[in-house]
Amino acid sequence: MKPREASLQQEPAPDLTARLTDGHHQALKLWLRMLACTMRVESSIRSRLRSGFGITLPRFDLMAQLERQPEGLRMGELSRRMMVTSGNVTGIVAELEREKLVARVHDPHDGRAFVVRLTPAGRRAFAGMAAVHEGWVTELFRDIPARDKAQMIALLDKMKRQLNDDKED
Amino acid sequence: MKPREASLQQEPAPDLTARLTDGHHQALKLWLRMLACTMRVESSIRSRLRSGFGITLPRFDLMAQLERQPEGLRMGELSRRMMVTSGNVTGIVAELEREKLVARVHDPHDGRAFVVRLTPAGRRAFAGMAAVHEGWVTELFRDIPARDKAQMIALLDKMKRQLNDDKED
Numbered sequence: 106m107k108p109r110e111a112s113l114q115q116e117p118a119p120d121l122t123a124r125l126t127d128g129h130h131q132a133l134k135l136w137l138r139m140l141a142c143t144m145r146v147e148s149s150i151r152s153r154l155r156s157g158f159g160i161t162l163p164r165f166d167l168m169a170q171l172e173r174q175p176e177g178l179r180m181g182e183l184s185r186r187m188m189v190t191s192g193n194v195t196g197i198v199a200e201l202e203r204e205k206l207v208a209r210v211h212d213p214h215d216g217r218a219f220v221v222r223l224t225p226a227g228r229r230a231f232a233g234m235a236a237v238h239e240g241w242v243t244e245l246f247r248d249i250p251a252r253d254k255a256q257m258i259a260l261l262d263k264m265k266r267q268l269n270d271d272k273e274d
Numbered sequence: 275m276k277p278r279e280a281s282l283q284q285e286p287a288p289d290l291t292a293r294l295t296d297g298h299h300q301a302l303k304l305w306l307r308m309l310a311c312t313m314r315v316e317s318s319i320r321s322r323l324r325s326g327f328g329i330t331l332p333r334f335d336l337m338a339q340l341e342r343q344p345e346g347l348r349m350g351e352l353s354r355r356m357m358v359t360s361g362n363v364t365g366i367v368a369e370l371e372r373e374k375l376v377a378r379v380h381d382p383h384d385g386r387a388f389v390v391r392l393t394p395a396g397r398r399a400f401a402g403m404a405a406v407h408e409g410w411v412t413e414l415f416r417d418i419p420a421r422d423k424a425q426m427i428a429l430l431d432k433m434k435r436q437l438n439d440d441k442e443d
Binding site: 130131132133134135136138139140141142143144145146147148188239242243245246247248249251253254255256257258260261262263264265267268270 | 299300301302303304305307308309310311312313314315316317357408411412414415416417418420422423424425426427429430431432433434436437439
């Protein structure tokens with residue numbers, strides 16, 4: 106394995122591309138492509154959230170997670186789902202609590218524990234942003250033919266299952 | 275547009291999945307799948323880098339960027355390529371400089387400016403990590419058939435070009 110192949114650049118030099126086309130480096134090539142596309146979309150959404158709503162992407166993600174769970178989520182579960190450290194989650198929750206967009210309440214399944222929930226105001230605030238967010242994603246992907254989109258969704262679904270299996274090894 | 279669809283969860287509830295299958299929400303569905311797969315792989319690589327080499331993912335990424343540019347890169351260009359703030363880049367460069375893995379030298383094209391380069395020791399250190407990193411990616415994607423990999427690479431290449439075009443609007 107040559108070290109050059111693992112670099113996370115977005116435009117490989119021609120010689121590198123040529124070498125990556127042999128099957129051997131297919132996994133790395135696929136990963137670098139996924140990462141490049143995801144980073145581009147994410148960076149665009151991040152800056153639109155900032156300029157459009159004055160909020161960070163982790164804050165949007167956290168509200169999105171809560172929106173999916175009307176019963177609320179424990180801090181540890183939130184942190185696991187967002188794949189960020191619990192310190193980050195604590196900070197964002199504290200900020201949203203001050204703005205009365207989330208509330209900490211007793212876990213209905215375990216009175217000694219607490220869960221975080223969106224307040225009605227938080228739910229309304231998120232609803233507005235989520236609709237605009239979907240519009241941005243639709244716009245960013247507007248030049249991708251519907252057939253390609255459907256094909257990628259199917260392939261990514263398959264990949265997600267395989268990555269899950271991998272985790273359970 | 276319904277707000278629920280914009281949540282970034284990894285396992286949509288059945289009713290949501292059903293609604294997402296109509297063409298209308300295809301872009302969002304594709305984006306959530308891309309994000310979920312990328313986050314899973316990234317999180318696995320992040321924790322392997324930490325336990326295997328005791329380093330962070332941004333540090334690995336920064337060395338990967340420099341490895342691709344033997345002439346060196348200016349701080350602003352490094353930050354742009356890594357899509358992180360220049361404050362983050364400054365911190366990592368300072369750390370790598372203390373360990374003599376990178377050096378700041380005069381830009382050969384503009385003597386008043388500085389570029390960051392890997393030192394020979396940095397190049398050797400990165401080479402070892404990059405080889406192991408490629409092994410991890412190969413392992414993570416081992417259950418994905420070669421045909422699926424090739425198809426995804428082609429679709430992502432197309433997407434990358436379309437996202438670029440979008441940027442130039």
